[in-house]
Amino acid sequence: MALVRAAQQTSSSYSCRYCRYHVFLSFRGQDTRKTFTDHLYTALVNAGFRTFRDDDEVERGEGIKPKLQKAIKHSRTSVIVFSKDYASSTWCLDELVMILERKRLSADYVVLPVFYDVDPSDLRKQTGSLAKAFARHQKTQPSNKVKEWREALAEVADLAGMVLQNQADGHESKFINNIVQVIGEKLKHRPLSVPHIMIGMHSLDLVNTLNLWLQDGSDDVGIFVIYGMSGIGKTTIAKFVYNSNYERFEGSSFLENINEVSQQPNGLVQIQTQLLSDILNGRKMKISKMLVKD
Known part of the structure; x- marks a missing residue:
């Protein structure tokens, strides 16, 4: 799972997280x-x-x-x-x-x-x-x-x-x-759905680390990778962090099930189209996006 960060600017954007x-x-x-x-x-x-x-x-x-x-x-x-x-x-x-x-x-x-x-x-x-x-x-x-x-x-x-x-x-x-x-x-941004039973202390430490990374005010582009076997909570962590930070950025996109979607006809094009549409909305901007892959 890779999280990509760019310059922080506050703005609303449109989200279609599970939708084409x-x-x-x-x-x-x-x-x-x-x-x-x-x-x-x-x-x-x-x-x-x-x-x-x-x-x-x-x-x-x-x-x-x-x-x-x-x-x-x-x-x-x-x-x-x-x-x-x-x-x-x-x-x-x-x-x-x-x-x-x-x-x-x-x-x-x-x-x-x-x-x-x-x-x-x-x-x-x-x-x-x-x-x-x-x-x-x-x-x-x-x-x-x-x-x-x-x-x-x-x-x-x-x-x-x-x-x-x-x-x-x-x-x-x-x-x-x-x-x-x-x-x-x-269609203004709405929080992602996160299970009520969240994650353990170790994962909360990771969430705090990610929040500090996203909120450090840097204009540099950065990539944060969380890896591990399927089912250990990577996506849940990403959703929680996304909900905590998307309003700090001018644009954002949450792409889920990338591996599954990419295997479909024109799947990669669909992912690219969704990403660009989510973050651009017809204008140029610096963005924050999260790509999630289990």
Whole structure:
């Protein structure tokens, strides 16, 4: 396990420690793919957020659902763009169900509904264009599936979302900037999860040594290596030290399971992309990063 230190500067940064994407972007392509959603995607990417958009990442056809499930699982947030005919797409409704399932599994998973040309009450009451869409679905889809979709729409309507008509006087560019700012606030650094039963006295001594090393105010780049057999607590120590120090640095990244990820197709590229995205966020900076390998 190697810890790499650079100049100390205080700033917040965005973290997606176990995730490939900061944002999973869900939308009905026929409604907004080339307009609002395209501008939103560009703004998110320009702000330094790794953003999944299905036409960029996967091809339509057999096997796409598992790929979408994996993308949702490995994202930190989901932004759902609700447009007038969103509910007419069984694909979008299935995707919504997957997103909410992901949210139930992780308390810190963020779902941000964006109401582009519909009102939250339309989803809650399922009136207007949604009523027409479900009238069609009831004729062609299993009743349990329709019930699942209705419950998902009602659930997401009660989440704190953003409504175009209520913000930025309806100006889309300002509205998009507001969305990017909200995502930035929600993705600010959060502490890593560390077991309640921490480590023994010997490990605490090591933690104190690492903290002193990271907090010495030096501008020099340094590497600290902790080595030993698997299962002795190296990662736990690194997480504890990371939580104690990340706010002291302008940028930081915690990369875990490097050996496992590197064996996957394009695994090394994925690691490099995550590292650079975590620490750069679209600007040059001096950074502190930790690479962890068991």
